[in-house]
Amino acid sequence: MITSRSVLGDIAVTCIVALCLVLLPRLCHSQSHPPSGSENHENDASHSGHVHHIGVFGGVTVNLEQSGSSPTIGVDYSWKFHSGDPSLEVGLFSEAILASHTEWLLGALFYVKPFEVAWFRVGLGVEFLTEESEHSGEPLVHRSEFVFRLGAGFPFTVGAFVFAPSIDLDVVRQHTALVVGLNVGYPF
Numbered sequence: 001m002i003t004s005r006s007v008l009g010d011i012a013v014t015c016i017v018a019l020c021l022v023l024l025p026r027l028c029h030s031q032s033h034p035p036s037g038s039e040n041h042e043n044d045a046s047h048s049g050h051v052h053h054i055g056v057f058g059g060v061t062v063n064l065e066q067s068g069s070s071p072t073i074g075v076d077y078s079w080k081f082h083s084g085d086p087s088l089e090v091g092l093f094s095e096a097i098l099a100s101h102t103e104w105l106l107g108a109l110f111y112v113k114p115f116e117v118a119w120f121r122v123g124l125g126v127e128f129l130t131e132e133s134e135h136s137g138e139p140l141v142h143r144s145e146f147v148f149r150l151g152a153g154f155p156f157t158v159g160a161f162v163f164a165p166s167i168d169l170d171v172v173r174q175h176t177a178l179v180v181g182l183n184v185g186y187p188f
Contacts, residue, residue, distance in 0.1 A: 050187035051080045053089075053162070059181015061097045065174075070099040072179060078111060086114040093125070095179075101140075103129040105147055105170075117156075119164070123149040127172055145172050153183060161186055 057074035078091030089111035097103040107125020114120075125147040130140050151168030161184060168179040 051083075053078045053080070053091075053185050053187045055162070055183050055185030057093075057095065057166075057181055057183050059166075059179060061099075061170075062178045062180070064176045064178060068099075070097050072097050072181060074105075076109075076183070076185075078109070086112050088112060093123070101130045101132075103127055107147060107149065109149065117154060119153050119155065121149070121151050121153070121168075125149065147172050151179070155183075 053076075055076050057072070057076065059072050060069045061072045062069040072095055074093060074095030076091055076093040078089040080087055080089045082088035091109045091111065093105070093107055093109055095105040097105070105125050105127050107123050109121045109123035111119050111121045126144050127147050128142070128144045130142050132140060148171045149168050150171075151166055153164040153166035155162050155164040157163075164183040164185070166179075166181060166183055170177045170179060
């Protein structure tokens with residue numbers, strides 16, 4: 001039985017995980033790198049000349065209408081076509097939601113990076129899923145649906161890699177899901 005209390009519990013856990021993913025790296029980074037004019041410019045410039053970015057994603061997808069969450073993994077690619085302020089990128093993503101039946105998402109994203117510590121994205125995609133038929137003994141039902149994604153990430157650099165805790169809201173027909181996790185990427 002699905003209760004509003006269990007859904008609220010999933011949302012609360014997701015929000016706590018999102019806050020930890022966003023705040024802990026910031027605190028560690030700010031303590032290990034005190035603000036200084038030349039040092040910050042060196043760090044900001046370290047990846048500014050790169051126009052391509054590939055990455056992997058690990059996180060959790062929480063279905064906001066039903067009780068439950070599922071591990072989620074994915075890959076992405078983006079291309080920076082405007083390096084000014086704000087920087088603009090377009091990209092592709094693919095994710096697997098590891099529920100009772102794996103759901104696949106494929107889509108395109110548009111990124112806006114108004115400043116170094118955050119990016120925002122909006123995108124469209126397609127979700128491919130396999131569901132059990134309503135009648136036992138019948139074959140599985142394969143279907144696809146359009147996905148609208150709206151999200152934000154908070155990148156920080158460690159060596160040659162970019163880590164970005166992120167949170168996305170996916171809308172699929174009547175369903176809404178919250179996707180929280182960590183993106184690890186390599187700009188080139």
